[in-house]
Amino acid sequence: DTAVSQTPKYLVTQMGNDKSIKCEQNLGHDTMYWYKQDSKKFLKIMFSYNNKELIINETVPNRFSPKSPDKAHLNLHINSLELGDSAVYFCASSPRLGGRWSYFGPGTRLTVT
């Protein structure tokens, strides 16, 4: 009964490929997020989704696109992967926009070779 789950846990792929990371939350939360943690361990917000609508899009390349088929899911699609995309990506959710009581998933370690 994991609150926020992500798949896959590890993803190794080559430059130029397109890949997706899936995220699901069973908490009934209205807001979901994607964060990126780079090799220096800085954790940065990428996207927020509230009630299936993108409400904030940080300055990330448009190769990254979040897609939410329903309130419980927020998937991250990445096109034309680059070496610099290698990082750990965390999905999170919270009851409402505001970041309080955010629950984070276990992370997906993406390695681009």
Place this chain on the structure above:
Amino acid sequence: DAKTTQPTSMDCAEGRAANLPCNHSTISGNEYVYWYRQIHSQGPQYIIHGLKNNETNEMASLIITEDRKSSTLILPHATLRDTAVYYCIVRVESGNLIFGKGTKLSVKP
């Protein structure tokens, strides 16, 4: 700019209280102080938050100074499993948490 300053690292003996300081001298009147932690290779975990008053829950206590320019997270009886990076967060943009560098707490036997 995370608006918070934390020591890079701290050590604590197992069973003792761990006191993690955070400076947030530019905090505005309606900004909350949040604490999260990240245990190695896991996602960040919410610990506690507060506005003005001291707060306590099953995980920790949060002491906020009267001028709100600093706060201290207290783990009353640290265990080895409390070894983690602890983030003090004040800045919330459009509802999103802005993480700083955090304090790496090492609990030693």
